[in-house]
Amino acid sequence: QSVLTQPPSVSGAPGQRVTISCTGSSSNIGAGFDVHWYQQLPGTAPKLLIYANNNRPSGVPDRFSGSKSGTSAALAITGLRPEDEGDYYCQSYDYSLSGSLFGGGTRLTVL
Amino acid sequence: QVQLVQSGAAVKKPGSSVKVFCKASGGTFSRYAISWVRQAPGQGLEWMGGIIPIFGTTKYTQKFQGRLTITADESTDTAYMELSSLRSEDTAMYYCAGRLGVADTEEFDPWGQGTLVTVSS
Numbered sequence: 213q214s215v216l217t218q219p220p221s222v223s224g225a226p227g228q229r230v231t232i233s234c235t236g237s238s239s240n241i242g243a244g245f246d247v248h249w250y251q252q253l254p255g256t257a258p259k260l261l262i263y264a265n266n267n268r269p270s271g272v273p274d275r276f277s278g279s280k281s282g283t284s285a286a287l288a289i290t291g292l293r294p295e296d297e298g299d300y301y302c303q304s305y306d307y308s309l310s311g312s313l314f315g316g317g318t319r320l321t322v323l
Numbered sequence: 324q325v326q327l328v329q330s331g332a333a334v335k336k337p338g339s340s341v342k343v344f345c346k347a348s349g350g351t352f353s354r355y356a357i358s359w360v361r362q363a364p365g366q367g368l369e370w371m372g373g374i375i376p377i378f379g380t381t382k383y384t385q386k387f388q389g390r391l392t393i394t395a396d397e398s399t400d401t402a403y404m405e406l407s408s409l410r411s412e413d414t415a416m417y418y419c420a421g422r423l424g425v426a427d428t429e430e431f432d433p434w435g436q437g438t439l440v441t442v443s444s
Contacts, residue, residue, distance in 0.1 A: 248430040260432040
């Protein structure tokens with residue numbers, strides 16, 4: 213089945229580190245397609261956070277990092293800040309769908 | 324970098340159609356492929372389909388085949404998304420998103436501000 217699975221929620225205290233996983237399959241991440249991550253703050257449009265597995269667009273702090281291995285990817289956020297609260301989505305290409313696929317999203321709460 | 328500005332919110336009756344535009348400014352529209360992504364209230368992101376304006380080629384996800392039409396007008400740097408036979412489940416925020424180049428595997432950047440479509444009798 214062509215899905216990208218993310219945990220519904222993660223939380224952490226200010227200054228802590230959290231990771232968000234994104235698990236795919238052999239038709240998407242496992243096939244070698246890049247994983248991209250988006251941040252969606254409350255009431256706003258998604259914003260590109262990490263592209264091509266582990267690259268940050270200009271202006272994205274180095275507190276955000278990405279990794280990929282096998283059929284999974286992960287987003288790590290260090291030095292958590294209250295303004296990081298929001299939803300985070302992974303995205304990849306799926307060849308069985310012949311199109312883009314988003315994970316279900318993860319709600320980050322900064323305690 | 325190009326910016327994408329979308330049309331305003333719309334309220335539609337079940338069974339009708341909606342057409343949303345996405346206008347590019349500040350960059351070269353022809354370098355981008357435009358996709359449409361929707362987000363139902365309280366839900367995640369869902370890729371609907373896209374267009375490569377310089378080629379006029381479109382791709383739609385199976386779920387929307389037959390109801391979705393994506394077009395582009397290079398003379399006005401504008402892409403359009405038309406969804407027909409609307410039902411209440413189509414109530415959502417609709418985003419256009421640009422992809423530099425033609426590869427389907429690339430990231431979406433930039434995004435439009437979103438257009439809220441409400442389907443209600």
